[in-house]
Amino acid sequence: MDELLRQVTAEDLEAIEIGAAILGTGGGGNPYIGKLRCREELRKGHQINIIPLHELSDDAWVVSLGGIGAPVVGVEKIEQGEECLRALYALEKETGNKIDAVISSEIGGANAMEPMLTGAQAGIPVVDGDGMGRAFPEMQMCTWSIYGHKSTPSAMADEKGSIIIIRDTTSEIALERFARATVVEMGAAGAIALAPMRGSFVKRYAIPNTITQALQLGRSVLESQINNSDPINTVLEKEDGQLVMTGKIIDLERHLKGGFAVGHVNVEGFGDFRGKLGEIYLQNEFLVFKLDGEVRACVPDLIVVLEADTGLPITTEMLRYGQRVAVLALPCHDLLRSEEALEVIGPAAFGYPEITYTPLVRNSSREGN
Amino acid sequence: MDELLRQVTAEDLEAIEIGAAILGTGGGGNPYIGKLRCREELRKGHQINIIPLHELSDDAWVVSLGGIGAPVVGVEKIEQGEECLRALYALEKETGNKIDAVISSEIGGANAMEPMLTGAQAGIPVVDGDGMGRAFPEMQMCTWSIYGHKSTPSAMADEKGSIIIIRDTTSEIALERFARATVVEMGAAGAIALAPMRGSFVKRYAIPNTITQALQLGRSVLESQINNSDPINTVLEKEDGQLVMTGKIIDLERHLKGGFAVGHVNVEGFGDFRGKLGEIYLQNEFLVFKLDGEVRACVPDLIVVLEADTGLPITTEMLRYGQRVAVLALPCHDLLRSEEALEVIGPAAFGYPEITYTPLVRNSSREGN
Numbered sequence: 001m002d003e004l005l006r007q008v009t010a011e012d013l014e015a016i017e018i019g020a021a022i023l024g025t026g027g028g029g030n031p032y033i034g035k036l037r038c039r040e041e042l043r044k045g046h047q048i049n050i051i052p053l054h055e056l057s058d059d060a061w062v063v064s065l066g067g068i069g070a071p072v073v074g075v076e077k078i079e080q081g082e083e084c085l086r087a088l089y090a091l092e093k094e095t096g097n098k099i100d101a102v103i104s105s106e107i108g109g110a111n112a113m114e115p116m117l118t119g120a121q122a123g124i125p126v127v128d129g130d131g132m133g134r135a136f137p138e139m140q141m142c143t144w145s146i147y148g149h150k151s152t153p154s155a156m157a158d159e160k161g162s163i164i165i166i167r168d169t170t171s172e173i174a175l176e177r178f179a180r181a182t183v184v185e186m187g188a189a190g191a192i193a194l195a196p197m198r199g200s201f202v203k204r205y206a207i208p209n210t211i212t213q214a215l216q217l218g219r220s221v222l223e224s225q226i227n228n229s230d231p232i233n234t235v236l237e238k239e240d241g242q243l244v245m246t247g248k249i250i251d252l253e254r255h256l257k258g259g260f261a262v263g264h265v266n267v268e269g270f271g272d273f274r275g276k277l278g279e280i281y282l283q284n285e286f287l288v289f290k291l292d293g294e295v296r297a298c299v300p301d302l303i304v305v306l307e308a309d310t311g312l313p314i315t316t317e318m319l320r321y322g323q324r325v326a327v328l329a330l331p332c333h334d335l336l337r338s339e340e341a342l343e344v345i346g347p348a349a350f351g352y353p354e355i356t357y358t359p360l361v362r363n364s365s366r367e368g369n
Numbered sequence: 370m371d372e373l374l375r376q377v378t379a380e381d382l383e384a385i386e387i388g389a390a391i392l393g394t395g396g397g398g399n400p401y402i403g404k405l406r407c408r409e410e411l412r413k414g415h416q417i418n419i420i421p422l423h424e425l426s427d428d429a430w431v432v433s434l435g436g437i438g439a440p441v442v443g444v445e446k447i448e449q450g451e452e453c454l455r456a457l458y459a460l461e462k463e464t465g466n467k468i469d470a471v472i473s474s475e476i477g478g479a480n481a482m483e484p485m486l487t488g489a490q491a492g493i494p495v496v497d498g499d500g501m502g503r504a505f506p507e508m509q510m511c512t513w514s515i516y517g518h519k520s521t522p523s524a525m526a527d528e529k530g531s532i533i534i535i536r537d538t539t540s541e542i543a544l545e546r547f548a549r550a551t552v553v554e555m556g557a558a559g560a561i562a563l564a565p566m567r568g569s570f571v572k573r574y575a576i577p578n579t580i581t582q583a584l585q586l587g588r589s590v591l592e593s594q595i596n597n598s599d600p601i602n603t604v605l606e607k608e609d610g611q612l613v614m615t616g617k618i619i620d621l622e623r624h625l626k627g628g629f630a631v632g633h634v635n636v637e638g639f640g641d642f643r644g645k646l647g648e649i650y651l652q653n654e655f656l657v658f659k660l661d662g663e664v665r666a667c668v669p670d671l672i673v674v675l676e677a678d679t680g681l682p683i684t685t686e687m688l689r690y691g692q693r694v695a696v697l698a699l700p701c702h703d704l705l706r707s708e709e710a711l712e713v714i715g716p717a718a719f720g721y722p723e724i725t726y727t728p729l730v731r732n733s734s735r736e737g738n
Contacts, residue, residue, distance in 0.1 A: 090536065094534075160539045160543075161537060161539060162537060162538045162539065162543065162547070163535075163536040163537040164533065164534070164535055164536065164547060165463075165533070165534035165535075165536055166532075166533055166534075167459065167532040167533065167534055168530060168531055168532040169531045170529045170530060170531065174529075174531065177554050178531070178533060178551060178554050181550040181551060181553060181554040182547060182550060182551065184550060185546050185547050185550040
């Protein structure tokens with residue numbers, strides 16, 4: 001990891017948007033609206049200050065927050081802009097803790113932007129890291145939950161001023177269920193702030209440096225466009241990933257099931273993959289990739305679909321018949337590969353008990369990512 | 370109204386159960402389980418103390434509470450017994466107010482018992498009155514909401530220990546929607562305690578003396594069974610009502626729609642009503658009664674269906690083809706007949722805009738009931 005980010009500029013936001021969308025692995029919601037809000041905060045003279053994990057004090061109170069709801073709704077029902085801030089203040093009132101910093105629950109997609117927006121509004125820094133290192137559809141899939149944080153009380157807010165406190169539940173999954181029911185009544189888009197964590201816990205269990213990672217990833221894609229170099233290779237190098245397919249989408253089946261976009265995509269290979277058939281299975285995010293019937297990548301590793309020509313990420317709702325795509329498999333962080341993590345975010349947790357997770361091998365000798 | 374009730378005995382509970390079920394107008398849930406819980410509290414040496422409205426001090430804090438959910442589930446998913454108590458304590462924590470008394474949100478059905486149970490557990494009195502004087506399917510149909518009380522913050526609890534605080538919403542209907550979504554996640558049965566009201570407000574807007582009313586109504590039915598007198602006439606006299614039909618159920622259509630039991634019942638007349646056709650339309654409660662196509666009674670007045678022989682009330686889920694029934698129309702309290710009340714609980718509010726509410730005339734000169 002190169003130099004860590006300290007303060008986010010309007011230009012950085014453009015790069016983070018692209019990087020976050022790539023790390024969204026097809027889901028996570030669109031960071032575009034959040035980027036515009038962040039830019040507006042900067043224009044007002046507010047700052048988006050980033051604090052590296054190692055500088056966080058052990059007894060700091062850190063709140064993980066973000067938007068919750070159906071990504072497809074989030075784009076049309078524009079956020080009022082202070083939902084996360086109100087959720088944060090409601091949580092401060094509920095717990096009596098003064099919050100020192102915020103952190104993203106998931107760096108992939110829209111929730112890369114939300115903590116930066118809230119941090120700028122509240123005048124507190126944003127921790128360089130997140131709870132997923134990618135995007136996942138449900139809250140109990142955060143490393144916070146996996147490694148023992150009790151996320152209640154949580155505070156939820158919507159654009160109309162509604163405030164709901166989920167003070168106690170029997171489990172992290174029960175919290176997810178109550179929050180999901182509440183956000184449906186909020187019109188399928190709202191904000192949630194989870195019970196404060198101590199800095200010591202966050203330092204140990206956050207996926208580290210993921211804002212910097214998104215920034216650098218986005219920058220390298222932008223640069224490759226300017227330099228006319230291959231953006232796909234740029235992403236692969238940057239993320240230590242593998243190209244598992246290039247081809248054309250020849251079949252696409254996608255429907256809404258229980259609030260999630262579920263389905264699969266078939267890709268007919270070209271180039272080095274001529275004559276081969278790729279299949280991607282999805283639930284908001286891309287979960288499993290098979291080549292000629294063999295599993296080549298699966299959760300928690302990242303499956304990313306990029307436009308073959310531009311290297312720009314394609315989210316599940318933007319998939320179209322005939323698109324020419326590159327499918328990339330990127331290794332996830334080791335925190336997502338432990339036994340307790342795989343119970344929650346491994347293939348079986350998503351309904352693929354027949355698939356045994358085999359960690360993607362990293363090409364370089366870097367640890368984690 | 371004869372002498373007001375001061376303390377509830379185990380024997381009183383039996384009578385209140387019957388009276389509350391009659392006032393439930395087909396809905397409101399079954400008070401049976403709550404009665405057993407109350408009896409158990411008495412057996413433990415706890416008291417169910419009743420305070421008449423006029424003795425309530427103006428600055429007392431009174432909380433309206435009860436069960437929420439699908440009545441049909443409440444019978445099978447037995448409450449743990451302290452749901453309402455936990456909701457009350459969560460509300461005290463949220464508001465910082467020490468609560469002086471509880472009151473029923475609806476006297477009709479199961480929620481006649483819940484505040485008595487909670488009062489016994491918490492050692493505080495139960496106000497003799499309620500927010501409906503009958504049963505209605507939704508919370509904004511309480512006189513509290515109709516006459517301007519803001520019911521947030523509300524606290525909800527379930528049998529597993531979950532606590533949800535609905536701290537702020539844009540309206541009483543929005544509160545109902547959030548609470549309904551939450552209770553579905555609770556397994557369709559939970560408890561809710563609404564924002565504390567001042568004694569002065571409760572004295573003005575509670576339907577008065579309805580625990581005493583349920584007790585006396587139940588007692589008179591029990592006595593008529595012992596004396597072999599006509600229980601139907603007893604109820605009519607007690608409640609100043611009219612017999613609008615006696616007959617046999619010859620058609621019945623009932624289904625679940627949006628969590629409510631919706632449908633209609635056709636009754637073929639016998640006795641004085643031979644040759645006539647009665648139709649009852651229902652949504653959890655009985656809403657509209659037509660005789661040969663003419664509206665004879667509708668909400669907010671009470672439509673009660675009793676077994677012709679025993680005088681015992683029949684709830685919507687107990688309706689069966691071939692049952693011999695008496696249909697009674699009982700006048701509701703004047704607080705339910707104001708313009709602002711009819712907007713929320715008149716026929717149009719239940720989807721019958723073509724029906725103009727004509728208040729049932731009282732036979733006697735009593736005011737209210």
